Amino acid sequence: MKSNRPVNLSLAQVLAVNLKSPVAIASILHRISGVVVFLLIPVLLYVLQASLRSPESFDAIKHGFVGSFIGGGLIFIAVAGLLFHFVAGVKHLIMDVGVGESLQGGRNMAWASIAVAGVLIVLFGLWMVA
């Protein structure tokens, strides 16, 4: 199917419309978090491998990598992405069974997913620094 309709929307225009919609915000965050987590899989596998190799390797990765600014930061970004992606995914599964499919229901569910994920991410961040 070839469409020849002109596409003249600037990114600013796209953002101006979509940033008013919680549904659009939740949707793009679901995508971004998925891509971010995918790109960080090597980091997660590296940490997992080192943590299971030996007690010495476990301590080194726990204190040397996860305890460092960059390593801890990468782990936080990965887990924050996973938490958002998880909550947004559960929202999708709930809507798949027919709950919250109305226009207002969809908006409410989108806001709820952003709020719940936000709280979980903050809690995880606090747990990490504690």
Place this chain on the structure above:
Amino acid sequence: MMNSATSFSRSGLSDWLVQRVSAVILALYFVVVLGFIVTHGDMSYTDWHGFMACTFMRVFNLLALLALAGHAWVGIWTVLTDYITVRQMGARATFWRLLLQVGMGLSIFVFVVWGIQIFWGN
């Protein structure tokens, strides 16, 4: 029906189902593993190794790894076919999309082999 040759199962409906089933497996896995980590504040190697090496977790790890492969394929494929398009970037988009899709497939293959090595290697 653009690009169906590179989708995971060559069927939109089947990809949709793969995405849901793998999502449920990954969601349960995420809750179990993150739950174990956050409930063991100052975790030792013995706790962690004992947990990950038990038979249940060895099987669950492998299941989640394979679910991840299918889930990532469908997800990244969707993103690439939505944004790396001729409409957005002109004729060279087809080349870049295919290149990125091949890179995605190879990366997923590496993740699967690496993961199996971690969970079942020794």
